Each structure stands twice: as C-alpha cells, then as structure tokens.
Amino acid sequence: MKRVPTVITGTVGMDAHVIGTKVLSRALRDSGFKVVELGMQVSPEEFISVAQETRADAILMTSLYGMAELDLKDFNEKRLEAGLGDILLYIGGNLVIGRSDPGEVEKKFKALGFDRVYPPETDTEAGIADLKKDLKARGKI
Amino acid sequence: MKRVPTVITGTVGMDAHVIGTKVLSRALRDSGFKVVELGMQVSPEEFISVAQETRADAILMTSLYGMAELDLKDFNEKRLEAGLGDILLYIGGNLVIGRSDPGEVEKKFKALGFDRVYPPETDTEAGIADLKKDLKARGKI
C-alpha cells in the first residue's frame, strides 16, 4: 500500500470480550495498517472523537455480548453530524442475543450505518481483504 | 378374568427382532392370558391360520425392521375372508422406515385394519391394559 491507512479497533459499549479485537488489531498491523487500538468497552462517542483526531479511514468494531444494537442506536446520526460520513464502518462478533440468522443481522446493522457486518468466528484475513478492497475502491490506497 | 382369552404374538414378515415379542409374550402370560407365541418372521397367512385353529381373541404383532407396511398390504382382506372380522389386531414397534410421526403411523396402520398401534419402546403393561379394556368392551372377559 503506497499510503498507510489508519484504522480504529475496539469493542463497543460494555462489551468486555477483548480477545477478538486484540487478534484483529495485531493482524491489521501485520498487514501494514496504522492501528489505533482502543481495546474494550469503547463508547460510540469515543470511537467518533478518536476518528476525528486521527482522521481514520475505517473503524472495525467488535461486539460479542449481544447488546451491540442497544449500544449503537444513534451512532449513525452522531457520526454523520461529526462529519464522518465517508469513514468505513465494519463490525463483527456475536451481534445479537441468541442463535441468529446472519442475513437478518447484516440487514439490521447495515441499517445502523455499517458497511460490512461479520458473523461470529470470522477469520481476520477475510475482513482485512475486504478492507483493502473497499479502501482501493475509494482511492484511499 | 373369568375366561382365559387366547392371544397370538410374533413378528410379522421378515422381521427378526424377536426380543420385544418375547418380552411381550411373557408379560401376557404373567397377566393370565393363554399366549400362542409364534416367535419371529411369521407370515400374515400363518397369523391367520393359527388364529382360526386357536380361535384367538387377539393378535399382537411386532415389527421393528420398518417394512411392516409392505408385509401387511393385503392382510386385512385376507383375514376378513377368513372370517376373522372381530379378532382384535394390535401392532407395535418401529413400524416405518426412519424417524416418523406416531400420529401418521397410527393412521396408516388403522387403515390396514389394526385396532391399536404402538410406537417404539412402548411399555408392555400399557398394551396389556388396553387389551383387557377392549376384551371387556366386547364381553370376552
């Protein structure tokens, strides 16, 4: 990648499941990204302000504890207000409570403003490949 | 029981699963029935002829191997021709191939002329209780 893109990682809301975002962050670094790793329990507001400060190209959120929907209710408006309309938004993990149909979940979170939504146990490489594709498409790399 | 009723047991067709009919036969004897125990692989014809000879009040068939339907295709006509219209017909076991809905199976075999149809692993006592009830109803005991 000619330009080194900046991405933000972390688990949103009160989610304490940190292992996934740690693995993901390291994998992102290993494939050449500048990673701002916020770790666990990052509030939507924090994601937004850090994105502004760092001029990040993408946010890769994690949530396993099933309450992401509640945590992100008005995240989309807030980030648009904050002028982050063109930042890439990815999220992965166990996004709802209970066994669920990935299609449904994807719809739900795309409606919340996310560009890509990943089911439990997604291989990090898959996500990173998508990220590069999307960034290229936007001429960011 | 004032009168000792005669009942016939056995597995029908090519079914070799004999343990159940053995257990059942002994249980019937223990509760006062005269049991003509034909054992395994009894042809429909044999059931009929033995029923005529012994003037049996009931036939309690067993079939586990799943092919009872084929074995009993024209059993009902034959036994009516043989003048066994009022003999009680019970059958139990794994009556069809594969996991199946007991209701369906019951319909199927009642259509084949059976008075009572039992799912896999039926407790013998249950069948024997029914038998006494039915015989009483018909004034046979």
Added chain:
Amino acid sequence: MKKPRVLNKRIDDDLLMKKRRAELDKWPTGKEVDFDEAVAYQKSLPDSKVWWKVMVKLQEEGRMSVFPRAGTPVLEQMIELCQGLRESGVVLIPVTTDSYTRLGQFEKVEAALKESTRTGKPLLNGFPIINHGVKNTRKLIESVDAAFSPRGAGGDIAIAAGMTTFEGCMPFITWGSYAKRTTMRELVAKWQELSGTVGWYADRGVILCTDLHGWLPGAPFPLSVNIATLVIEALTAAAQGQKALYPLVHCMGNMAQDMAWIRLAPRIIREYLDMFGYKDCRIVGACPAQTPLFPVAMDMGGAFAYLSYVAMVGALAKTNAVDLRTIDEGAGVPTKETHKVSYRAAKWIFDVVREQKIEIQIKDIEIEEKITEAEVRSILDRILDLGDGDIVDGTIKAVEAGVLDSPWSPNINVKDKVLGVRDARGACRYLEFGNLPIPGHIKEFHREKIAEREKLEGKKADYHTAVRDLWGLSRGKIVGLPPYDK
C-alpha cells in the same frame, strides 16, 4: 484328545465355481460378474479402498474411524450418504443391505426399488447390492474415497464391484440373531459351501478382510460366550483361507469391562489362531461396538452421550475403529444429516482424545479381564473336548448341550437357559448359568456381585430385573444410585 483342528473339507475350486455361478444366476445382474475381471479390478484398487490396509494404516498412525451402518436403496441417495460420511472422517463404509435381499427375495426388492427410485422415498431398509448389480455398485464405490464392506448379503457381486471384505467365517450372528430354525449343522454346511470364495481370492493375491461379530449378546450379558464364539469364527475363517480379520467388541457400558474385553478379544484370538497353525492370518485391529444396546428414540442428548461414551472407550483403549450408531438409532433408519452430526461428534473425540496417546490404567480392568479370560478358556476347552479336538464338531455339540448359550435368541435350536443382569456398578453378570462350563469360584464371584445390587435395591434379582436392564444403558442409568431426591 486329538490335536486341535478345524473340521473343514474346503471344497475344490471347480465345485466352488459351479456353486457361485448357480448363486449368481438367481438374478440377472449375476451375469455382470466375470471372476477374472473381478480379481483384476480388486488388484487395481488404491490402498484407501482396501479394507485391511485401511485398518492397518489407522492402527499404525494411531487414528480411528467410525465403522457405521449405512444403507438406503436409491443409488444417488446412497452416494450422497456415503460422501457425507467421508466428510465426517469415516473411511470404513459398510453397505447395509435390506432385509429382503438378505433373504434372497429379489423380485420383491426389484418392485420396492423401482418404487423407491420413482418416488425418491426409500421403501427398503438398506441398499440392495444384488439388484443394483456390479455396474451401479461400482458407481457407488468409485464416488467415495473409502473402503467398502457389504453387510448381510452381496457376495461375488460386491467383490466384483470393489468391496473389500468377505465373511469367510462360520457366522454365529446369522444363526443366533437372524435365523429361526437353522441348526448348527446347517450353518456348518452352509459355511463350508459358500465361504471358499475368500480362499479363492486369497490364492489369487486378493486379501478380503472380515469383522467378527461372534454370537451377538442381545442384552446386558457377560461377554465370555461372545468372545469364545469370536475365537471360533476366527478359526473357521482362517480355515477357509481368510488372511485378515478383526473382532467387534460389544460394549455394555461398564468401562472396566468394556476395556478389559477390548484387550482380551484380540489377544486370545491371536493365541488360538497360532495354536491352530494359522500364523499367517493377521488381526488388523479391534472395534468396540455400540451394538447390541441402543439409545432410545426421543432422547437426543442421551444418544449423543452414549455414542460419545463408546467413542471415548475406543479412544482410551487405542483402537482403530469404533462401531457406532447414530442419534436416531432408536427412531429409525437415520438420515444423511443424522449420520453427519453423529459421527462428527465421534470424530471430535477421536481427534482430541485418541491422539493424546493416553496411557490409562483402571484397577478393575485386570480383574474383569482375568474373570472373562478364565470363562472363555473353560468354554473353549469344553468345546474341544466335545469335538475331540475338532472345534467345529465341538461347537455343534456345545450348542446342543447348552455349553454355548445366550439369552433372547430367535432361534428355536438355542437352549436359552442363561440370563444376565447388571451388578451394582453396571457390570454384566450371569444371573443364570444354564450349562455354561463356568468354574465354581467364578460363579461365586458373579453371585457376590449380584448380591451387592440386590442389597442396593432391596430386592432379589430375577427375570424382571433382566428385562428392566435391557433398557438400562439406553436410558442412561445402569443401576448405581437411587434418584437424587429420594
């Protein structure tokens, strides 16, 4: 007593070939069999389709495969089923034939097969090898990278099609579990007539493997009679020229007994094969089996635990195969999906536990092994006495005398004077010894163990105890404690 031997006039090849042709002429597909082509085809098979080689590879590499039962009549569905099994790690695929085929009623089969193929709904409880014939059956075998074994029937057609097992032994199961009137003498005659095939192929460099069932214990029953008959089956197979075999070891749910029997069976079979001069007949493994007991139909959790238990016993005993039933065993012929999920569970245990190469010891294994071994030896000694050294002649007399006996048999020629129940820890003990030549001090041992249970339950053990025990393991309670709340 004369020197140990197997009464066996192995019939000469011409006669054998005539009989085999006659057998094949019973149905049109028989014409598809060209014996020399069959030999050539067998020799062209990759190792991964040759049963005995697969067993040895598993054993040497410390792996396991499920040894399932699979049979559905429609070819396409059967192929799908077997490919599903392969994906779940099954590399040993037995083809269960339907009951009509087992009884030679090929017209009936043909009708049902047509109907099944038309509607797509199976009307037969297995895959009719004869009616499918060599061509169709080869389609099956060539579509899955695994070894195949015909179950119950199939003979020359199965071999010509590329299946790599053949029963050279005098099979107690057909006589003791599937037959109503057949006498031992008839079984012997039939065995001598038909089993030569295995030797015929061996002479031509094609080694067909077989598993030994022994006299299937239809209920919780000590395994000594079964293991004695495993030895007889091994000897009769070897006498027909069988060069590769392994015992199924029927697990009854008491871990110490199950593991003791898994150790004992191959060891004592080896000893007798050598004693009788069949040093070149190899034992390619041992296969704990979930038969003949059974998960109940409507208890999925219990069914998974039951098969996991047997898989675990196999893994801890370091066997190379386990004969497992699916979670639908109690309900009916299992679907493709049921097979997959069931054997996936087994595979998990194989991969996790077997590969740890655990060196396990259980105090009671030694005891149980000694007890069963003593029982097996005195049964076999008595048989050789009765036969004046001839194991086959001795077996005929032993059955007539009830020296070989087993409960719940459908065969009217069985004495049926014996009965088994579980003891306080779920181990199988003799409640009634009939005429089994069990040494006195061992009879005492059985009585003491049963007494412990009687004390626990506060009532004498009898026929009804045995009946209740039929379902004990299936229902997930082999004696032990009274309910928690009591």
Added chain:
Amino acid sequence: MKKPRVLNKRIDDDLLMKKRRAELDKWPTGKEVDFDEAVAYQKSLPDSKVWWKVMVKLQEEGRMSVFPRAGTPVLEQMIELCQGLRESGVVLIPVTTDSYTRLGQFEKVEAALKESTRTGKPLLNGFPIINHGVKNTRKLIESVDAAFSPRGAGGDIAIAAGMTTFEGCMPFITWGSYAKRTTMRELVAKWQELSGTVGWYADRGVILCTDLHGWLPGAPFPLSVNIATLVIEALTAAAQGQKALYPLVHCMGNMAQDMAWIRLAPRIIREYLDMFGYKDCRIVGACPAQTPLFPVAMDMGGAFAYLSYVAMVGALAKTNAVDLRTIDEGAGVPTKETHKVSYRAAKWIFDVVREQKIEIQIKDIEIEEKITEAEVRSILDRILDLGDGDIVDGTIKAVEAGVLDSPWSPNINVKDKVLGVRDARGACRYLEFGNLPIPGHIKEFHREKIAEREKLEGKKADYHTAVRDLWGLSRGKIVGLPPYDK
C-alpha cells in the same frame, strides 16, 4: 519473612451496614431488603436450596450436577428455564445477570426489561436481579427445588431473596477479565469494602458458599497462574469470614493435565488455608469447567462431544459438579431447549460413568501434577516474599512485576508478557514465561515439549501458533496428527 497472613482490615459492622445501605439505595428495590428478615429467611431454607449443603450431599453420595449458566430477563421465562434445568438433573443453578446490571446501569436495564417483558423478546443478556428485586427473585427461587447463585451482581438483594452464594474473595476474574483500567490496589480496596457481608452472615449462622474462578486463562495456557490465584482467592475469602468454597478447574482438553489440575487445586488450597489458620473454612468440592474455551457456533456434533468430554473428565475425576456450556455456547445465549438437551447428555454420562466409581490412573497425571505444583509453589513463594508474608500486599506487587501474568487480558494494568501454546499431545505449555518465577528445569520441560510439536509441524512455534490454538479444542483438533489423507 513475617508469618503468613492476609492484609485485611475487615471493616466493622456499622460501617459495613452503612455501605450496604448506600449500595442498596442506588435503586428502589433496595428498600425491599430487611437484613434481619433476610437472615431469618435464609435460615428457613430447606437443605436443597443451600448451595454448600447441596455440594456436600452430592460429594458424599457420589453424584454430580451440571453447574450451568442461565440468565434471561423476563421472570416467567427465567422460571421456565430453571425448571427445565432441574428436570435435566441440575440442582445448582447460577443466575447470570446482564452486563448493564454488572455495571450498575439500572435505568438502562429498567427500560430494556420493560421492553423485553412487553414483547417477550429478551433485550438483556441475563437476569437483572437488582431491578427484579427481592419479591420477584424469590418467586423464581421458590418455584424450583434447587440452590441458586447470583452471577456477576445481585449482592444483598440476591441473598435476601434466598440465593445461597456470595463472593467473599478478591475476585481476579472481575479485574482480569471484565475490567479495563482497574488496578490491583483498587480491587483490594473494593474487596475489603464489600466482602464483609459474607462474614456478617456467617456470624449470624448463615453460611454462604462461593466458587473460585481464579485469573481466567483466556486461552490455552498452563494452569499454574490460575491455581496460584485460586489459592489467593481462597485466602482472601476466608479472611472475610467465608466458610465454604470450591475451585473451578478450567479444563484445556488434555486429559492428563485436566485430571492433574482437578486433583491439585483443592489439595493445595486446603494446604494454604490450613497454613494461614483458616481450618474452619471447608472446601466442598471441585468443579471442572468448560470455560474459557468454547465450541464453535455451527457444529452441533462437536459441541456435544466437547461437553461430553468435560463431563467425562469430571466423572472420572469423581467431582461433584461440572461447569458446562450448552451446544449453543458459540452461537449465542442458549434457549430452554438447548439447555435441556445439552445437560441431558451430561446427566447420561454422570449417571453411567460417575456411578461406576472408576479407579483410574493415567501415567502422565503424576508428571503434570508435579510440574504444575512446582510452578504454583514458586509463584506463591515469590508473592509471599514480595509481600513479606502478606499475601495481598504480595499480590499487588506480583501483578506490577509480572510475577502474576496472563495473556489476552483486557486490563491495561496487566503486563501481558506471557503466552501459551499446545504441545504435540495438546497439553498447554509456556511459550513465553515473561517474569513468571518458573524454576529453570521446568522451563526446560516446557521448551522440550514445544520442540516436539515444532518437529511434528515442521515450523517454529510463535504468536501465530498461539492464535491458531485459541480455536484448537473448539474445532476438535488439539495438535496431534496431520489430516488422514496427507
């Protein structure tokens, strides 16, 4: 070094009561708690609802219960769920609280709870004890004949409602697995402030039990750090007046290690409790746990096998409880049905295997037990050094120095200089020792074991190996052999 002791100014009752009231005043339902009535209610409970008595009964009678996780917000649904568990033989029922409750965000909970009750669709990932209050929670407890335990939160309301466990210890899990910035000093302060409750009830004759988690190993990682922290938790609990406790023993899937750790943990905890003078604090069992590893979402067969494995290990180790996850663990909060079928499988294994009272020996258990014991002792010795005899002060310094360390922690105050990988047989070994005071010859042992795996896989073990191992057991392959076909 001064004599071994636990730095613990157990605060006096008045102050404690003030704090508890303050705590309770955070939400209206707090008013429902009358401390003396709570004591009376606790004393009126039948033995079958008193956690420590149930554990002892199970142990004495040689039985087992699943120790599940269960939490759904709507009361009626929660009652149904727990009744289902009871029917599957579960007599120990932990009530998992939702994450908002755990973080004291009761308004958020109230809204979500109302919505959940209205729609019947749960919006919270647990049962919010505080918001339900004493009355509702008692309804739950009185509707099921089992002992209850609040998980994560609930405190005085849970006890007043009749739950019979309370965490008196300094809980590493909240600090090491749930917290991001909390320091050890803060954890100590919090523990001293809030844990007195357990002693307060003990003084009034109400014994509240607790399970010890220790520092949860978030990945395949040798258990010595966890067991050292189990000891610390036990001592800090006893210092607060806890009279009954038992360790969770986190199973990593290597049978020899798992069984070694199940033996070691209670033994060494007992030793330290006695050494520190807490002879009257009883250990009421040991509980192998399927946490912190996890079945994958879409593999039902593997999930059943995995829980059967842990149940089997518990049964062979003769424990009285097993912490099991359902077959949906990987997918999401499990349904009532999933709980039933999953724990039915475990019950089958308990009833069949546990009740056989199997005397098992595994060669490698001794080795693994010695290794881990040596590691635990040298960690604890170092801690007592650092604290000059004071275990708590020593712990604070040990964490700062990385003498206590664990990988993958969310807490920024953790050194995170250590890493674990599996060896060729799936046993957990240290890849990076960080500052753990592991004796040199034992470090050698770990290196040799890892070398065996490197040889097997033909590449050096590193960070990526550790990441792959995160999913090893879940996916049913802990190193061992390459695929069959290769």
